[in-house]
Amino acid sequence: MIADIGVVIWKEWKEILSWEGSRGKVGILIVVGLLGIFLPLQMGRAWVESPMMLAYWTWVPLFLVTSVVADSFAGERERHTLETLLASRLSDRAILFGKVGAAVGYGASITWLSLLVGLVTTNLAHGKGKLLLYPVTMGLGIVGLSLLGAGLAASAGCLVSLRAATARQAQQTLSIAIMVLLFVPTFGTRALPEEWKARLLETFMAMDITGLVVIAVVILTVLNVGLLVVAMTRFRRAQLILQ
Amino acid sequence: MTDCAIRTDNLTRDFDTVRAVHHLALEVPRGMIFGFLGPNGAGKTTTIRLLLGLLEPTEGRAEVLGFDTQTQADEIRCRTGALLEHSGLYQRLSAEDNLEFYGRIWHMPANTRQTRIKELLIHLGLWERRKERVGTWSRGMKQKLAIARALLHRPPLIFLDEPTAGLDPIAAAALREDFATLAAREGVTVFLTTHNLSEAEKLCRLVGVIRQGQLLTVGSPDQLRAKQGTPRVEILGRGFSETVMASLRARPEVVKVEQRDNRMLIDLRGAVDTAPLVGLMVSAGAQVEEVRRGNASLEEVFLTLMEEEK
Numbered sequence: 001m002i003a004d005i006g007v008v009i010w011k012e013w014k015e016i017l018s019w020e021g022s023r024g025k026v027g028i029l030i031v032v033g034l035l036g037i038f039l040p041l042q043m044g045r046a047w048v049e050s051p052m053m054l055a056y057w058t059w060v061p062l063f064l065v066t067s068v069v070a071d072s073f074a075g076e077r078e079r080h081t082l083e084t085l086l087a088s089r090l091s092d093r094a095i096l097f098g099k100v101g102a103a104v105g106y107g108a109s110i111t112w113l114s115l116l117v118g119l120v121t122t123n124l125a126h127g128k129g130k131l132l133l134y135p136v137t138m139g140l141g142i143v144g145l146s147l148l149g150a151g152l153a154a155s156a157g158c159l160v161s162l163r164a165a166t167a168r169q170a171q172q173t174l175s176i177a178i179m180v181l182l183f184v185p186t187f188g189t190r191a192l193p194e195e196w197k198a199r200l201l202e203t204f205m206a207m208d209i210t211g212l213v214v215i216a217v218v219i220l221t222v223l224n225v226g227l228l229v230v231a232m233t234r235f236r237r238a239q240l241i242l243q
Numbered sequence: 244m245t246d247c248a249i250r251t252d253n254l255t256r257d258f259d260t261v262r263a264v265h266h267l268a269l270e271v272p273r274g275m276i277f278g279f280l281g282p283n284g285a286g287k288t289t290t291i292r293l294l295l296g297l298l299e300p301t302e303g304r305a306e307v308l309g310f311d312t313q314t315q316a317d318e319i320r321c322r323t324g325a326l327l328e329h330s331g332l333y334q335r336l337s338a339e340d341n342l343e344f345y346g347r348i349w350h351m352p353a354n355t356r357q358t359r360i361k362e363l364l365i366h367l368g369l370w371e372r373r374k375e376r377v378g379t380w381s382r383g384m385k386q387k388l389a390i391a392r393a394l395l396h397r398p399p400l401i402f403l404d405e406p407t408a409g410l411d412p413i414a415a416a417a418l419r420e421d422f423a424t425l426a427a428r429e430g431v432t433v434f435l436t437t438h439n440l441s442e443a444e445k446l447c448r449l450v451g452v453i454r455q456g457q458l459l460t461v462g463s464p465d466q467l468r469a470k471q472g473t474p475r476v477e478i479l480g481r482g483f484s485e486t487v488m489a490s491l492r493a494r495p496e497v498v499k500v501e502q503r504d505n506r507m508l509i510d511l512r513g514a515v516d517t518a519p520l521v522g523l524m525v526s527a528g529a530q531v532e533e534v535r536r537g538n539a540s541l542e543e544v545f546l547t548l549m550e551e552e553k
Contacts, residue, residue: 007347011333014344018335018376084331084392087295088348089321238298242258 001094008090008098009105016068016106027067031110035060036117040125047122048132051209057115057142058216061107061150062178069103069157070170073240078166083241092235099161100154100228107150115142141213148220153178155227162234165243248273248400248432249294253303256289256456263289265456266303271449273399276426276433278447280440280545286456287436288328291402294434295320308400324393324401330385331392334378338369338388341377342395349396363391367421383414390422400432407439415439419446440542450541452548459548467544473498476517478507478524479533487527491520 017025040047047053076082085095115134123132134142157174164170189197204212249271256264264286271277281287292298294307296316304311310318332341339360346356364370367387377385386406393401406422407415423446426433437443443450444464451461460467483502491500491509497520499510507529509520521531 003350004348007344010347011336011344014340015333015335079334080329081331081333083297083327083329084325086297087320087323087325087327088345089317090348091317241292241297 001091001097004090004094005098005101008095009102012072012099012102013105016102028110031064032114032117035111035114037121040118040121044126045122045132047118048134051138054138054141054145054209054213054216057111058145058149058220059182060114061111061146062153062181064110065103065107065150065153066157066171066174066178068106069099069154070161070164070174071167072099072103072158073161074164074170075161075167077240077243086237086240092237093232096158096231096235099158100151100231103154103157104147104150107153108147111146111150112143115146135209137209137213141209141216145213145216145220148217148224151224152220152227155224155231159227159231159234162231162240163243246272247306249277249305249307249434251294251303251305254290254293254300254305255302256286256293256298257301262456264293264300267453267456267458269451269458269461271432271434273432274430275448276423276435276446278443278450279434279436279453280438280443280450281436281453282438282549284455285453287453288404289456290453291325291327291404291434291436295323295325295402322398322400324396324398326386326389326393326401326403326406328404330389332377332385332389335376337374338364338377338380339373341388342392345392345395351396359395359397360391363394363425366425367391381414383410383418386410386414386418387421390418390425394425394429394431397429398431400434401426403433403435405437405439406435407437407442415442440540440545444541452545454549464541468541473510473543474514475537476509476511476520477535477537478509478521478529478531479505479535480507480529480531481505482529483507483524484528487524487529490523490527494520494523496520 019027043050073082076085090098119132119134126132133139153174156177157170160173160177161167161170164173189200192200207215247270249269251267251269254264254267254269255262267286267290279287279290289298293300294305294312296307296312296319299313304313306312307319308322310316310322312319333344336344342360342363343356346360351359360373361370364373367390369384369387369391372380372384377388380388390403390406393403403422407418410418419442422433435443435447447464449461449463450467452459452467460470462470483505488500488502488507491497491507496512496515497509498512499508501508501510507524511517517534517536521534525531
């Protein structure tokens with residue numbers, strides 16, 4: 001099955017790279033330029049040293065993945081390629097995991113490339129002769145969390161795309177979901193009583209980065225697995241053809 | 244190994260209140276082109292989806308290459324190729340990449356894959372344009388490429404769902420010839436759905452006619468013509484006046500008389516001797532140059548069947 005997943009990923013990447021405009025090669029260069037050159041120049045050493053970057057790099061792949069994953073099933077359905085794919089020897093899981101894998105690969109690899117370019121930019125612009133590196137815990141945390149963030153968006157995206165009539169509809173649904181994920185915690189915490197907010201802040205301040213990373217990894221892993229399981233149960237060839 | 248590539252027994256599929264396939268009982272022997280004829284909405288595409296295990300039947304069962312469509316659909320899809328309602332090609336990828344993708348899906352080794360892709364593209368006259376994006380191609384070229392994809396892994400059975408639909412007559416004829424040659428050369432069984440009757444007549448050794456999900460008849464085109472078609476005489480000549488036609492219509496063995504330019508088509512009641520009819524025409528003033536006997540075309544048989552079932 002691993003080989004079959006690889007074949008689907010190969011095709012998905014070929015298609016992504018063949019896109020013209022903001023989602024294709026030009027789009028990738030713009031994202032890497034923004035995240036790897038422009039923002040590090042603006043932020044200085046904080047780009048490498050601030051613990052806030054952990055949260056930042058978890059969100060980045062979510063947005064990147066959303067731009068491609070909506071197309072996974074809805075796009076194939078729209079372009080009438082899905083039925084032929086379903087009539088091939090590929091298993092349900094190979095198709096689903098291949099689609100998820102391709103989106104994760106897209107989001108994570110651009111994120112990591114931006115991370116690397118950003119490190120070089122920060123060193124060149126703000127290093128002052130010293131080698132600046134991400135602290136080990138933070139570096140590993142960024143790599144792990146960005147991967148899990150990409151996985152979360154890819155699983156949710158495939159789930160939405162399985163049911164959506166068009167890629168555009170899937171994209172809109174996913175964008176709304178991300179906005180909710182972004183704004184609910186922000187505004188939700190503001191709405192909490194002052195006493196609760198103080199206690200929450202105290203708890204966070206008491207934790208070290210490692211503890212925070214571990215909690216985030218656990219939550220994201222559970223969400224990833226849960227969404228994948230739901231997507232697997234929703235993957236029905238007959239339904240996909242008749243929709 | 245069973246002699247039948249496809250066998251269905253009481254195969255039925257309902258969509259809400261509509262019965263798309265109605266107790267279908269069909270046997271398709273291996274190694275031939277089987278034509279599945281029917282008007283739009285007759286249940287042809289649903290039958291293919293059932294045979295590929297993409298849909299589950301409401302009732303009955305089907306076996307494809309000896310495998311049950313409900314419990315062994317994966318085995319069936321491993322051994323079949325398909326050109327479905329749409330060509331299913333990735334428009335942004337090149338022709339070569341489209342075939343490369345499906346070659347990889349079927350686990351063809353790299354060398355075999357490359358050789359096979361080249362062989363098929365050369366045969367279909369697409370080799371020079373293999374690097375072009377498929378989206379820029381004409382419909383005829385896309386259909387050719389989709390046939391190459393269906394045959395790529397040398398499956399023993401391929402499903403072609405109206406492969407020439409929407410093509411101009413020249414492109415359709417070229418495509419027909421291509422897949423007939425390839426199918427014969429590779430010895431594959433072809434399950435071809437079409438509503439183009441001349442296509443079925445030219446290609447198929449066996450045809451089945453379906454209407455509103457029900458199989459009306461199965462047989463070779465000759466058998467169907469003999470069973471359903473009216474014996475006919477075609478007379479070429481001049482002077483086919485109203486007098487000639489009236490004298491023919493008065494004969495009890497004549498069902499219908501029709502004139503088309505310098506041709507007279509006479510439908511007969513059973514296998515009767517035509518010499519008295521020719522004599523009658525000559526005596527009524529017609530000049531007869533040639534007399535041909537035959538049955539109605541498959542198209543006429545098909546139309547008769549459709550009329551009977553209304």
